[in-house]
Amino acid sequence: METEEPQAKQTLLLRGYDPAADSTAINQAGQILRGGGIVAIPTETVYGLAGNALDPSATGKIYAAKGRPSDNPLIVHIDRLEEWAPLVRELPEEALLLARKYWPGPLTIILPKSALVPDTTSGGLDTVAVRMPQDPVARGVIRAAGVPLAAPSANRSGSPSPTTWRHCVDDLWGRVDAILQSYDCRVGVESTVLSLCREADGRLCPRLLRPGAVTLEMLQGVLGEVTVDRGVLEHLEDGEKVRSPGMKYRHYAPSAEVLLVAGDREQYRAYLRENERPGEYAVCFEEDLPIVELPAFPYGRREDHAAQAREIFRLLRELDRLGAKKIYIHAPEKDGIGLAVYNRLVRAAAFHVVVLPEET
Ligand code: AMP
Ligand code: MG
Numbered sequence: 633m634e635t636e637e638p639q640a641k642q643t644l645l646l647r648g649y650d651p652a653a654d655s656t657a658i659n660q661a662g663q664i665l666r667g668g669g670i671v672a673i674p675t676e677t678v679y680g681l682a683g684n685a686l687d688p689s690a691t692g693k694i695y696a697a698k699g700r701p702s703d704n705p706l707i708v709h710i711d712r713l714e715e716w717a718p719l720v721r722e723l724p725e726e727a728l729l730l731a732r733k734y735w736p737g738p739l740t741i742i743l744p745k746s747a748l749v750p751d752t753t754s755g756g757l758d759t760v761a762v763r764m765p766q767d768p769v770a771r772g773v774i775r776a777a778g779v780p781l782a783a784p785s786a787n788r789s790g791s792p793s794p795t796t797w798r799h800c801v802d803d804l805w806g807r808v809d810a811i812l813q814s815y816d817c818r819v820g821v822e823s824t825v826l827s828l829c830r831e832a833d834g835r836l837c838p839r840l841l842r843p844g845a846v847t848l849e850m851l852q853g854v855l856g857e858v859t860v861d862r863g864v865l866e867h868l869e870d871g872e873k874v875r876s877p878g879m880k881y882r883h884y885a886p887s888a889e890v891l892l893v894a895g896d897r898e899q900y901r902a903y904l905r906e907n908e909r910p911g912e913y914a915v916c917f918e919e920d921l922p923i924v925e926l927p928a929f930p931y932g933r934r935e936d937h938a939a940q941a942r943e944i945f946r947l948l949r950e951l952d953r954l955g956a957k958k959i960y961i962h963a964p965e966k967d968g969i970g971l972a973v974y975n976r977l978v979r980a981a982a983f984h985v986v987v988l989p990e991e992t
Contacts, residue, residue, distance in 0.1 A: 641808075643801075645801075645811055658776050661682075665684060666777055669690070669809035670682065673814075674767050674815060675767045675783065676766045677819045677821065677845070679799065681698060682781040683782055684777065685709075685749070686779055688750045694784065699789045702752070705757055706783070707762070707763055707783065708763075709762075710763075711764065713764070716731070716762055719748060720760060721743070721744040721746055727741050730826070730851070730855070736765055736771070738763075738822075738846055740762065740842075742759050742825065742827040769812065786808075793822060795945050819938075820941040826839070827876075839860075842864070842876060843975050845972065847969060849967070867983040884945065884979050888913075888957055891958065893961065903988060904924060911956065912958040913928065913951055914928040914959070916961075918932060919933055929950070931947055937969035941973050944976065961980075963985065964977070
């Protein structure tokens, strides 16, 4: 269900680089949020569009400004561990173990929700996703607002996530109450989303719904077995059970057609040679720049997944500005944060992946 277009409104640009020096901007943001308004704020993952998570009118504004389908639930951001218990029906030991190890940080944990969380925040599900961000400005804003904040990525739904405050201006100017100017996002892809719900027999079943900078390997280190939801890497057919509604849409996508090309350096070069046309671009690993003939943008070295994560959304937006018609992206490896990068890119490509055969 698409939400209504909001009226154009005046957007404030608040300068908030340093929570100590810029407490005015943070307090102003807090005041807007307490009054039921919505503000784009920095987090270490991507910029978030924040509103009071417990106020259906505020979350309604978030859905409308983003053009986000209302069945796609929002992540609730907290500042202190004590704020978690009132939002959920139970806090299993495993959840606390993870929080102690990876909070504050880019990990979102899903548990059965309490009555405090409105259905509009949970997209009608009976669970709630919670995270404690690390970015000091984000934390300052939550504290100043005095309420948990729903904060999905501060982009128009479907477009690449915003990793700089300018991206928020491009997407949301005139649609939100304020945008907080701060640093570029350190991580660059959205948080890891892990469900810790119980099966019918009462067993806890950790399930990775969206990979991020807290990697599958890190989660397995704490929990042992973790199921990777099929939606992480595969396209779910209409009617299939979707555990994370955000994963069913074409997503993170620029206007250009995106093709993910999996293969080694030589195969990638040869594939581009055979297929490239004017107006097309390559997004390749740094070390492959010299061998690619199309205009090419590097997104980190092949093994540097953290750099790929930081760069990828900014590059997709830049290629849009250049009017790119088609983008050939050299597919990242799927280990560590690479799984998160691959997950975002395969959606940007609407699951168009060319897997080049191994030489025999
Ligand atoms: P975003 O807010 O843009 O970072 O997206 C939030 C992601 O978390 C989306 O993919 C949502 O579908 C997912 N999510 C949030 N809450 C839940 C929940 N209760 N159950 C399953 N997925 C959730
Ligand atoms: Mg998003």
